[in-house]
Amino acid sequence: MVTYVESLRMALTAIWGNKMRAALTTLGIVIGILAVTLMGTLISGLDRSFEKSMSFLGRDVLYISKHEWFGDSEWWEIRNRPDLKVDYVEKLKDQGKYVIAAAPVAMRSVNITRKDEMAMGISLAGTTTEFTQTAFMNIESGRFYTEGEDRSGARVIVIGYDVANVLFENENPIGEKVKIGNYVFRVIGITEKQGKFLGMFSLDNRAIIPMGTYQRLFSRRGWMRLEVKVDDEHIDDAKDEIIAIMRRLRGLGPEEKNDFAINQQDAFRQQYQTMKIAIGGTGFFITVLSLVVGGIGIMNIMFVSVKERTREIGVRKAIGATQASIMRQFLLEALFICLFGGCVGIVLALGGSFLIDKFVFPSTMPVSLALISLILSSVVGIVAGLAPSYKAARLDPIEALRYE
Amino acid sequence: MADLIKLTGLQRYYEVGGETVKALDGVDLVINQNEYISIMGPSGSGKSTMMNMIGCLDSPTTGTYEFEGEKVHEMDDNQLASIRNRKIGFVFQTFNLLPKLTALKNVELPLIYANIPKDERLELAEIAMGKVSLTDRMHHKPNELSGGQRQRVAIARALVTNPSIILADEPTGNLDSKSGVEIMSVFDELHSEGNTIILVTHEAYIAKHAHRTIHILDGRIEKDVYNKKIRKKLNKKKATA
Ligand SMILES: Nc1ncnc2c1ncn2[C@@H]1O[C@H](COP(=O)(O)OP(=O)(O)O)[C@@H](O)[C@H]1O
Ligand SMILES: [Mg+2]
Numbered sequence: 254m255v256t257y258v259e260s261l262r263m264a265l266t267a268i269w270g271n272k273m274r275a276a277l278t279t280l281g282i283v284i285g286i287l288a289v290t291l292m293g294t295l296i297s298g299l300d301r302s303f304e305k306s307m308s309f310l311g312r313d314v315l316y317i318s319k320h321e322w323f324g325d326s327e328w329w330e331i332r333n334r335p336d337l338k339v340d341y342v343e344k345l346k347d348q349g350k351y352v353i354a355a356a357p358v359a360m361r362s363v364n365i366t367r368k369d370e371m372a373m374g375i376s377l378a379g380t381t382t383e384f385t386q387t388a389f390m391n392i393e394s395g396r397f398y399t400e401g402e403d404r405s406g407a408r409v410i411v412i413g414y415d416v417a418n419v420l421f422e423n424e425n426p427i428g429e430k431v432k433i434g435n436y437v438f439r440v441i442g443i444t445e446k447q448g449k450f451l452g453m454f455s456l457d458n459r460a461i462i463p464m465g466t467y468q469r470l471f472s473r474r475g476w477m478r479l480e481v482k483v484d485d486e487h488i489d490d491a492k493d494e495i496i497a498i499m500r501r502l503r504g505l506g507p508e509e510k511n512d513f514a515i516n517q518q519d520a521f522r523q524q525y526q527t528m529k530i531a532i533g534g535t536g537f538f539i540t541v542l543s544l545v546v547g548g549i550g551i552m553n554i555m556f557v558s559v560k561e562r563t564r565e566i567g568v569r570k571a572i573g574a575t576q577a578s579i580m581r582q583f584l585l586e587a588l589f590i591c592l593f594g595g596c597v598g599i600v601l602a603l604g605g606s607f608l609i610d611k612f613v614f615p616s617t618m619p620v621s622l623a624l625i626s627l628i629l630s631s632v633v634g635i636v637a638g639l640a641p642s643y644k645a646a647r648l649d650p651i652e653a654l655r656y657e
Numbered sequence: 658m659a660d661l662i663k664l665t666g667l668q669r670y671y672e673v674g675g676e677t678v679k680a681l682d683g684v685d686l687v688i689n690q691n692e693y694i695s696i697m698g699p700s701g702s703g704k705s706t707m708m709n710m711i712g713c714l715d716s717p718t719t720g721t722y723e724f725e726g727e728k729v730h731e732m733d734d735n736q737l738a739s740i741r742n743r744k745i746g747f748v749f750q751t752f753n754l755l756p757k758l759t760a761l762k763n764v765e766l767p768l769i770y771a772n773i774p775k776d777e778r779l780e781l782a783e784i785a786m787g788k789v790s791l792t793d794r795m796h797h798k799p800n801e802l803s804g805g806q807r808q809r810v811a812i813a814r815a816l817v818t819n820p821s822i823i824l825a826d827e828p829t830g831n832l833d834s835k836s837g838v839e840i841m842s843v844f845d846e847l848h849s850e851g852n853t854i855i856l857v858t859h860e861a862y863i864a865k866h867a868h869r870t871i872h873i874l875d876g877r878i879e880k881d882v883y884n885k886k887i888r889k890k891l892n893k894k895k896a897t898a
Contacts, residue, residue: 573742573770
């Protein structure tokens, strides 16, 4: 027991005596640990924001549109596909066993004005009341429009959180008038703050009006998607069913390819998984590389250390040190250099993840990763220390004592 | 009781570039407890090799070595380390203190390998420092001490485990004559307290401190004599017996 404590003390003394060298050689380990922990932080943050974004897309909602979200169809093929139509929605609801709700969504970019204020580049969506079931949003104040307002083409509008803020700084927008071009709308509701989808487009920067109104004022044609909420226990069946209904509506023969796309959250998930593997793989590669390089550095410096202290080893042997105790002393030294590097890496990573958390996206450094890092650096230390320590332990005491 | 040290037909050969160097070439020697021995001989005659052999740092090519009846020539590495630790105190010509440790820490070192707890270690080390009259220099690093003081620290380190024998290979070789005399008085004192001491020297006036002088030439014992004073004492004993 005494010798263990003493070996530890000796190892620390030796490191302290060569602070600069220890610090430099441990750089590889620092970088390795930094890479693995920062990568973990990054992935945890990505995961979090991805899941948040995914919560805007229901798992049980299918999105029928001209193009696949992550397809490899050629653009001209997609362009030649026929537009989707509002009346498909009724057919899907009538014929689809698994369809719970369905809404057409048409969209265009507009500027909304009120007195001197203007909200620019707002995504204006025209949709029906069932959008409240297919989309994931809450009304913060006011209400959504009714079926009657939809059918009659009422000029009412539900605005996003940011739009409300821009146009009505401190006032209550409900009941107030806003203008899109020359058309006047009455604000009847505000949606709750939702944030950005995958960090790209803000869902608070949009406005929603009844489909009837949209078609009357803006266009009957143009880009549109259908959102279909289905029985969440039969999502795959529902998808097959919808494909069949769509093919019938389009009058496609058995040999013809689908001229529409059915998208779902899974497409994002798969895409995300691929990206995550790429990030993880890169991080892993950097980590392994720098740990290996760092390990070789430590091994070298330990060989130097053993050489420099040949005489010391001889003295220790002459006064009774066993091979095991010499081995232990040098192994501990290598271990501590690496552990020190690991700790520095973790501290830097903590700083890094704080910055990521503050400036990029909410994230935390996983504790398990810090532990794994420490274990990793210990393993590197021991592996790198083995050969030099063994060499030290096996030195012939007389030769060692004679060494200059 | 067994002899303290018994060498029989001891040989130590080195192979250097296809040639055999016979550093020790058939040594028979018995050493008893509380002997005070000096070893003399020209450079390269095998003195250091013999000291290393006795100090269990080296193993014979052929021949046997018994230490307190135990067969050292059959021991493995751990046993040798243990016997060096507990039974032997080594003093080197170049002191061989660890430069980063204080004098006291250097003296503590053998006790660490003997697995002795901290408090006891400190106490024993302080006692040893007292024996070499260096209690006022315990917390100095070796480079803050004179040559004579360093060698005294080294002697304290050698005797701190209360070994059966103290081996000193040219302990005054790196010292001026005044310090040399000082060191020799330390050895005299240790001997009078009952320690067994072997020291290698080139100087006749140093060798005279010992009671028995072994002359080595070409790896063999050429002459093994008791000093005059001792001879007289022994003769008296014989006469009275
Ligand atoms: N490790 C070694 N390898 C080869 N020859 C050695 C070695 N150690 C000692 N010798 C040789 O053995 C002989 C005795 O050396 P040593 O015991 O050191 O002599 P001394 O101490 O009496 O000067 C010398 O000839 C020396 O060159
Ligand atoms: Mg010599």
